[in-house]
Amino acid sequence: MTSPQQTSPTSTFADILGHTIFVSRWLQAPLYLGLIIAQGVYVAQFGKELWHLVTHFNAMNEAQIMMLVLAMVDVVMIANLLIMVIIGGYETFVSKIRMDDHPDKPEWLSHVNPNVLNVNVRRTLTW
Numbered sequence: 001m002t003s004p005q006q007t008s009p010t011s012t013f014a015d016i017l018g019h020t021i022f023v024s025r026w027l028q029a030p031l032y033l034g035l036i037i038a039q040g041v042y043v044a045q046f047g048k049e050l051w052h053l054v055t056h057f058n059a060m061n062e063a064q065i066m067m068l069v070l071a072m073v074d075v076v077m078i079a080n081l082l083i084m085v086i087i088g089g090y091e092t093f094v095s096k097i098r099m100d101d102h103p104d105k106p107e108w109l110s111h112v113n114p115n116v117l118n119v120n121v122r123r124t125l126t127w
Contacts, residue, residue, distance in 0.1 A: 025094050032090050039082045046075045 053060075053068050060068070091097050099105050 028089070028094050032086050032094070035082055035086050039079055039086075042075050042079050042082070046072060046079075049075065 049068060049072050053065065053072075057065060087097065
């Protein structure tokens with residue numbers, strides 16, 4: 001007959017602390033949800049600028065059109081950055097996104113890690 005293993009208070013505390021730290025990664029989930037809402041705001045901003053371009057292009061000169069189009073490009077680049085941070089950050093730090101068989105799965109998502117995410121974010125910001 002075997003005796004039950006004795007657990008020291010130190011190992012129990014370490015186990016609880018380790019579990020708490022591991023579970024704390026879920027505190028980031030609301031942050032990613034907030035970024036999704038922020039992306040919705042950027043979509044609305046893009047629509048507003050596109051509507052302004054379409055309805056007022058006759059009254060604009062080339063420089064004004066170019067500035068408006070550049071503002072729209074800026075919105076798209078920020079939206080791309082948000083997608084990289086939301087999907088890559090969630091996948092890397094919170095939980096795996098199970099979409100291995102999804103036909104639209106982005107190629108870069110199959111090799112996401114903190115270093116790749118950092119490089120992609122920096123590359124986007126310096127473009």
